[in-house]
Amino acid sequence: xxxxxxxxxxxxxxxxxxxxxxxxxxxxxxxxxxxxxxxxxxxxxxxxxxxxxxxxxxxxxxxxxxxxxxxxxxxxxxxxxxxxxxxxxxxxxxxxxxxxxxxxxxxxxxxxxxxxxxxxxxxxxxxxxxxxxxxxxxxxxxxxxxxxxxxxxxxxxxxxxx
Numbered sequence: 001x002x003x004x005x006x007x008x009x010x011x012x013x014x015x016x017x018x019x020x021x022x023x024x025x026x027x028x029x030x031x032x033x034x035x036x037x038x039x040x041x042x043x044x045x046x047x048x049x050x051x052x053x054x055x056x057x058x059x060x061x062x063x064x065x066x067x068x069x070x071x072x073x074x075x076x077x078x079x080x081x082x083x084x085x086x087x088x089x090x091x092x093x094x095x096x097x098x099x100x101x102x103x104x105x106x107x108x109x110x111x112x113x114x115x116x117x118x119x120x121x122x123x124x125x126x127x128x129x130x131x132x133x134x135x136x137x138x139x140x141x142x143x144x145x146x147x148x149x150x151x152x153x154x155x156x157x158x159x160x161x162x
Contacts, residue, residue, distance in 0.1 A: 018121055020128040020159065022114070024150060026094045031117045040117050045090040046109045047079040048072070065112035073109050097133035098146045111153045118157065126159045 019034040025044065032039045042063070049072045063076045074082050079090045093099065093106035093113075100106050118128075132147045154161040 016124045018124050018126040020118060020126065022118070022128055022130040024094070024110070024114075024130060026092070026097055029113060029117055031114075033119070036119075042113065042117060043076040043079070044094055044113075045076065045079045045092055046105075046113070047074040047083050047086070047088060047090050048105060049074060049082075049086075065109070065116055067105070067108055067112060071105075073105070073112065075109070075113055096136070096139060096141075098141055098143065099149055101141075107149055107153070111156065114153060115157055118159070121158060128154050128159045128161045130154070130161060 017034075021032040023030040027044055028041055029044050030039065030041050046065075051070045051072050054072065059072075059074075062074055062082070063078045064072060064074045066072055073079075083090045091103055091105070091109075093103055093110045095102065099110070103109075130150055132143055132150070135143050151161050
């Protein structure tokens with residue numbers, strides 16, 4: 001799913017342990033893994049669609065994630081492209097550096113996008129350090145909820161976090 005891949009020097013895996021660095025920003029999601037030489041980058045936007053509106057076979061070259069209840073989310077730059085085609089606006093799961101309170105699907109979509117961006121870690125001892133914003137001085141929202149949501153997402157993916 002990563003729209004952009006940055007190549008780095010080849011890594012040598014140590015046993016079955018994977019270390020992940022994750023930057024969850026308002027504009028981009030960025031993931032680096034100790035067992036891969038690629039850094040995955042994707043735009044942090046989505047376009048919700050109902051599978052009644054489009055067939056999965058039509059999405060072969062499109063970045064998307066599937067949710068429950070017949071939900072389909074086109075993600076990243078493809079979301080912008082198809083928003084214009086369908087006459088819709090993209091949704092952002094984050095706002096001002098924190099999870100958006102305006103998007104009901106934000107946590108579900110972020111979970112699906114991160115699962116796809118991080119990739120398979122089943123059966124591997126995996127540790128992730130992820131970014132959280134500093135407490136804003138001009139905004140009444142707390143980063144504690146944001147931090148706990150991402151901890152829960154990583155835990156649901158079987159990843160230890162710091």
